[in-house]
Amino acid sequence: MSQALTLARPYARAAFALAREAGALPAWSQALTFAARVAAEPQVAALLGHPALRVEDAVELLAPEGADERVRRFLALLAENKRLALLPEIADLFEALRLEAERVVKARVTAAAPLGPAEIEKIKAALRRRFGREIEVETAQDPSLIGGAVIDAGDVVIDGSLRSKLERLQTVLAS
Known part of the structure; x- marks a missing residue:
C-alpha cells in the first residue's frame, strides 16, 4: 500500500496542478473519483491490466461523460505508463490536496x-x-x-x- 501511495503521489500532485491552473478543482475531483470507482471494480481492473487494451479504450472506459480534455489526457498518460491501477490512491490524494487548498x-x-x-x-x-x-x-x-x-x-x-x-x-x- 505504501508503495502504491509513493507511486501515486506525483500523479496526484500533477493532476492537482492542472486542475488548479484550469480553475476546475471540483470537476477534476468528480472525474477522478468516478475513474477510481470504475478502475476498482474487479472485472474492470482485470481488463485494465490486459496488454491488448488500447490507451483510447481505457480512457473511454474511465472518463466520465463530458470530461474535460485535460482529464482525458491525464487518464491517457496513466494508461501509457501502466498506472491505471493507482487511480484509487491518486483520487484520494487529489481529494486531500483539494480540501487543504479550499480550507x-x-x-x-x-x-x-x-x-x-x-x-x-x-x-x-x-x-x-x-x-x-x-x-x-x-x-x-x-x-x-x-x-x-x-x-x-x-x-x-x-x-x-x-x-x-x-x-x-x-x-x-x-x-
Missing part, C-alpha cells in the same frame, strides 16, 4: 440515532470554531454507541458516545 475539513459523524439538520448544523458550527475552516459532514448511524456520537475529523477523533463513557466508568470502578 475544508471533512468530518464523519457517527451517531446512535439519526441526526436532524439542526443537530448537524450545531456540530458543523462547533467544528468550524475549532478548526477555523469550512466543514463537510458525512453522517452514519451505529446503534451500538447507545447514545451520543463519535466525530472523526482527520487527525482528531472526538468520542462522545455513551458506550465509551460506560467503558471508562467500568474501568474506573474495576480499579
